[in-house]
Amino acid sequence: MNNIKYLNNGRSALDLGIKILSIKKGSSILVPEIICDVAVEVIIKNRLNVVFYKLDNKFQPVWSDLYKKSLKNVSCILMVHFFGYPQNLKKFQKLAKKKKISLIEDNCHSLNIKYKGSTLGFTGDIGIDSPRKILNDLYSGGRLFINIKKNYNIKNFKKYKPSLFIKIKNRVKNQFPNLIKKIKFIGNRPNYESPYLYTGKDKNFLIEQMDEISKNNLKKTNLKKESIKRIKIFKKINAFAKKNQIKSVFKIYKNLVPMHFVGLAKNQNHVKKIFDWGWKNNIEILSWPSFYKSKNLNKHLIKKWRKYICIPLNQNFDLKNANGKISIK
Ligand SMILES: Cc1ncc(COP(=O)(O)O)c(C=O)c1O
Numbered sequence: 001m002n003n004i005k006y007l008n009n010g011r012s013a014l015d016l017g018i019k020i021l022s023i024k025k026g027s028s029i030l031v032p033e034i035i036c037d038v039a040v041e042v043i044i045k046n047r048l049n050v051v052f053y054k055l056d057n058k059f060q061p062v063w064s065d066l067y068k069k070s071l072k073n074v075s076c077i078l079m080v081h082f083f084g085y086p087q088n089l090k091k092f093q094k095l096a097k098k099k100k101i102s103l104i105e106d107n108c109h110s111l112n113i114k115y116k117g118s119t120l121g122f123t124g125d126i127g128i129d130s131p132r133k134i135l136n137d138l139y140s141g142g143r144l145f146i147n148i149k150k151n152y153n154i155k156n157f158k159k160y161k162p163s164l165f166i167k168i169k170n171r172v173k174n175q176f177p178n179l180i181k182k183i184k185f186i187g188n189r190p191n192y193e194s195p196y197l198y199t200g201k202d203k204n205f206l207i208e209q210m211d212e213i214s215k216n217n218l219k220k221t222n223l224k225k226e227s228i229k230r231i232k233i234f235k236k237i238n239a240f241a242k243k244n245q246i247k248s249v250f251k252i253y254k255n256l257v258p259m260h261f262v263g264l265a266k267n268q269n270h271v272k273k274i275f276d277w278g279w280k281n282n283i284e285i286l287s288w289p290s291f292y293k294s295k296n297l298n299k300h301l302i303k304k305w306r307k308y309i310c311i312p313l314n315q316n317f318d319l320k321n322a323n324g325k326i327s328i329k
Pocket of ligand 1 (some may be wrong): 009010011012035036038039080081106109130133142149289
């Protein structure tokens with residue numbers, strides 16, 4: 001890897017990365033059909049066409065569909081290590097090489113961990129991640145990893161500056177985590193069943209540099225410790241999931257730093273009960289992603305999406321919760 005740029009978030013890293021790749025305007029970029037609206041927003045802002053490729057039930061590409069869509073006007077493919085569980089990088093590299101297109105490796109759901117001889121985020125022509133989303137002690141953070149021989153000076157971008165409110169909120173959160181948790185779950189739960197829950201909330205984002213406090217905290221992060229902590233929580237949640245007829249979509253491995261435990265529920269009614277249970281017991285259980293708003297949102301895809309639940313792995317999940325039983329009719 002040639003170069004790292006420290007920016008405010010993943011969307012900025014993607015935006016700058018696309019510019020550095022100098023992708024031909026008007027050409028197409030292959031994007032997984034399940035992805036957050038902001039990633040699509042960035043691509044469209046760069047005047048590229050989005051072509052969605054299909055995913056199977058384990059969030060892996062349907063390779064035949066991907067090959068079929070790698071046509072003449074396609075200049076780039078975006079792959080995502082969904083929720084922090086590594087994809088088959090070699091297969092993506094092979095496809096990109098064969099079709100002579102660029103590869104963007106999106107690792108916004110994990111950190112730069114070593115996995116099967118490579119480091120997540122470091123392999124594509126460019127890679128991006130979003131440590132601000134993974135680690136609780138960062139105000140900002142999205143990294144752009146550049147593998148091609150091109151550079152870009154980011155000195156002209158402003159530095160992200162956390163507001164006083166955010167600084168105080170963070171301090172209170174660290175000192176009184178239970179109080180903040182209680183406050184968080186007051187009132188009605190968000191409508192996680194909506195595919196557009198947070199869509200379009202950050203249309204006018206700016207590329208900024210990462211702030212120094214976050215940069216220092218990121219440097220101090222012990223990936224091994226972070227991994228051990230998350231694997232422990234994953235196992236507890238998995239035990240709870242088994243009791244409640246929720247199937248884990250992914251397997252956990254040594255060294256992984258996943259963002260979420262992802263479960264497949266029996267049906268939509270089951271999903272609703274799981275969301276309700278989480279809200280009542282002060283456990284974050286949510287849906288992902290908020291889709292880009294489009295007239296052609298695939299109905300079959302949304303039907304499938306409505307059966308998944310995500311449980312962030314940066315929260316406590318104690319024995320009381322692990323023994324919880326959700327009544328399922
Ligand atoms: C797969 C993926 N890529 C990129 C992003 C953008 O990251 P950020 O929210 O840090 O801008 C997201 C955000 O949710 C994401 O899920």
